[in-house]
Amino acid sequence: MNRVFRSICLILAAALLAGGYALDSSWVGAAAVLTLAACWGIGRRFHWNWLHSALLAGYGIAAAGGILLGISAHWMIAGCAFGLAGWELASEDWVQTNDPALPWRILLWRKTLPSLAGSVGLGLLAAEILLLVRVSVPFGVMLLAALLGIVSLYLFYRAQKARP
Amino acid sequence: MSAKANFVLLIIAGLLLAALAGRNGALAAMALPFLFYLAAGWLTSPGEIRLRAVRSLNKIRCETGDEVTHTVTIVNEGEDTLCIKLDDFVPSEFRITGENRSPRVALPGNESVEIQYRFTAPRGCYEWQTLPVTVSDPFGLFERRVELPAPARLLVLPQTLPLRKFPVRLSHTLHTVGPNLSRLPGTGIDFWGLREYHPGDSLRWIHWRSAARHPKQLFTKQFEREEMANVGLLLDARSITERTEGGENLLEHSIQATASLAKTLLQMGNRVSLLILGERLVRVFPGTGKRQLTHILDRLAECRPGDKNGNNPLKYLPVRLFPANSTIVMVSPMQTGDLAFFARARAEGYRVLLVSPDPVSFQASGYSQTPAASLAVRAAHLERRALLWRIRQLGVGVVDWPVGRPLAQCVRSIPHAGIGERL
Numbered sequence: 001m002n003r004v005f006r007s008i009c010l011i012l013a014a015a016l017l018a019g020g021y022a023l024d025s026s027w028v029g030a031a032a033v034l035t036l037a038a039c040w041g042i043g044r045r046f047h048w049n050w051l052h053s054a055l056l057a058g059y060g061i062a063a064a065g066g067i068l069l070g071i072s073a074h075w076m077i078a079g080c081a082f083g084l085a086g087w088e089l090a091s092e093d094w095v096q097t098n099d100p101a102l103p104w105r106i107l108l109w110r111k112t113l114p115s116l117a118g119s120v121g122l123g124l125l126a127a128e129i130l131l132l133v134r135v136s137v138p139f140g141v142m143l144l145a146a147l148l149g150i151v152s153l154y155l156f157y158r159a160q161k162a163r164p
Numbered sequence: 165m166s167a168k169a170n171f172v173l174l175i176i177a178g179l180l181l182a183a184l185a186g187r188n189g190a191l192a193a194m195a196l197p198f199l200f201y202l203a204a205g206w207l208t209s210p211g212e213i214r215l216r217a218v219r220s221l222n223k224i225r226c227e228t229g230d231e232v233t234h235t236v237t238i239v240n241e242g243e244d245t246l247c248i249k250l251d252d253f254v255p256s257e258f259r260i261t262g263e264n265r266s267p268r269v270a271l272p273g274n275e276s277v278e279i280q281y282r283f284t285a286p287r288g289c290y291e292w293q294t295l296p297v298t299v300s301d302p303f304g305l306f307e308r309r310v311e312l313p314a315p316a317r318l319l320v321l322p323q324t325l326p327l328r329k330f331p332v333r334l335s336h337t338l339h340t341v342g343p344n345l346s347r348l349p350g351t352g353i354d355f356w357g358l359r360e361y362h363p364g365d366s367l368r369w370i371h372w373r374s375a376a377r378h379p380k381q382l383f384t385k386q387f388e389r390e391e392m393a394n395v396g397l398l399l400d401a402r403s404i405t406e407r408t409e410g411g412e413n414l415l416e417h418s419i420q421a422t423a424s425l426a427k428t429l430l431q432m433g434n435r436v437s438l439l440i441l442g443e444r445l446v447r448v449f450p451g452t453g454k455r456q457l458t459h460i461l462d463r464l465a466e467c468r469p470g471d472k473n474g475n476n477p478l479k480y481l482p483v484r485l486f487p488a489n490s491t492i493v494m495v496s497p498m499q500t501g502d503l504a505f506f507a508r509a510r511a512e513g514y515r516v517l518l519v520s521p522d523p524v525s526f527q528a529s530g531y532s533q534t535p536a537a538s539l540a541v542r543a544a545h546l547e548r549r550a551l552l553w554r555i556r557q558l559g560v561g562v563v564d565w566p567v568g569r570p571l572a573q574c575v576r577s578i579p580h581a582g583i584g585e586r587l
Contacts, residue, residue, distance in 0.1 A: 053171055056171075060175055060179070063194060064191055064194065067191055067194065068186055068191075073190035073193065076190075076194065077193060077194045080197065081197040084197055084198060091168065091304070104270055104271055104275075104277045105267060105270075107269070107270040107272065108247055108302060111247070111270050112302040112303065115204050115205075115208060115301075115302050115303070116201070116204075116302075116303070118204065119201045119205075120200065120201055122200050123196045123197030123198070124196075124197050126193075126196045126200065127193040127196040130189065130192075130193040130196065131193055142184065142187070146183065146184040146192070149180050150181070153176060156173075157173055
């Protein structure tokens with residue numbers, strides 16, 4: 001079951017990003033995204049777990065590049081969100097044969113999937129709303145907000161690191 | 165926080181910085197799915213952790229190469245479901261067989277999970293005190309590591325090589341029934357001599373041929389009494405004896421030889437003691453039987469090389485640690501400075517046998533086949549031969565054992581008369 005969801009997420013992510021580039025006639029970008037997707041598949045086959053994170057970063061860069069090139073942000077953000085879901089589902093071998101702990105692994109899978117769908121779905125929805133509602137913010141305020149955000153992330157990181 | 169969370173944080177920070185640099189709100193919006201994902205992980209991260217672990221092994225003592233089943237049972241004594249992952253310590257020498265030993269599972273309250281794996285281990289003493297468990301949210305972003313007490317101990321005993329019998333005649337026997345000829349008349353099998361018949365002697369022991377030659381006189385056959393002997397095993401496990409070549413360790417060969425000798429000597433019915441000169445001085449007091457073999461094998465399983473006993477502990481080793489007049493069997497690859505020990509042991513009246521695993525031929529296989537290397541190996545062989553010759557001159561029996569050959573084959577070739585007598 002996990003394999004199906006993971007494949008759907010990865011195919012959707014690649015299709016959305018490549019589709020966005022294709023709509024803008026950026027065939028090189030579309031080919032690059034499809035190459036990344038193919039690499040992901042190969043990495044999965046050879047159990048190169050480090051490749052998953054590298055390719056999520058690659059998807060993120062492709063999506064950010066697309067937005068900066070003026071390609072539809074809706075396609076790019078959706079592609080990146082599905083990439084995130086696919087990355088989470090690919091990060092672990094969920095089900096193994098002859099595993100005595102199999103029922104508890106299935107339970108973990110059942111706990112993970114709704115949380116993942118909910119969080120990524122809500123994030124995508126919030127991003128779409130943010131794209132639709134045009135708010136004009138002065139650069140200074142934006143700079144302050146971004147710095148505040150980064151500092152908050154850093155403090156959050158430190159607080160979590162200090163937890164026993 | 166896990167590496168995954170750090171990676172997601174990095175992506176969010178990168179997107180926010182890119183949004184700021186490019187003055188593009190869409191880039192900031194792209195960070196939202198990541199931010200929500202991180203928030204979901206944080207909100208579902210574990211609160212109170214009440215776990216208990218029990219570790220069990222299907223064997224507590226086993227021989228090298230035996231497969232051991234390791235089972236860990238984790239009980240969630242709390243009410244909340246916890247996502248847990250085992251980070252159990254497994255020594256690098258273990259060869260794991262079977263399934264993944266550290267799966268992530270979700271464990272509901274008041275439930276338990278059993279995680280099992282099988283392994284084979286080399287000789288040694290392995291101890292576990294705690295079981296490290298990582299408790300996290302379902303995504304594995306926010307982790308908390310707890311150490312649950314779960315003690316267990318495993319002794320992997322050294323392999324014993326088959327030795328048919330101990331080839332050395334042991335003198336200075338104890339006055340207890342045993343396997344060694346004592347040069348005294350008594351009950352036994354080997355003919356010793358004749359004496360005059362005493363009332364009460366068994367008729368089966370009368371020597372009828374002498375009775376025929378001497379009328380009105382009867383003679384009784386006497387047999388050589390078979391008695392138990394004291395044997396002290398001395399294992400040299402100093403750091404210098406630990407030499408590795410091609411994944412094999414010379415010390416392991418010494419330990420195997422000591423275990424085999426102990427088994428053979430005890431099976432014959434002798435009283436055997438052990439002294440290990442390694443990381444610390446380990447002593448097993450003299451004893452007989454299967455229980456003594458268990459003691460000896462346990463100490464050999466725990467044996468670690470080391471030099472905590474000084475620079476050359478063999479030189480100052482009190483020989484009197486062994487029972488008086490016993491036979492000392494020393495297992496050591498030997499070095500030049502060790503000669504003094506043999507002189508002292510012989511002067512104190514001990515009979516000494518040296519079983520020496522050959523370090524030169526052991527390490528020679530690893531050298532390149534250059535003329536200089538072969539010359540060096542030849543010189544080392546000559547030096548060793550000279551050293552062994554000097555030891556033999558002290559009346560010590562020497563078994564030069566190239567470890568590639570079976571020990572039984574090398575032990576068979578020792579001359580009986582060589583031990584305890586100056587050649």
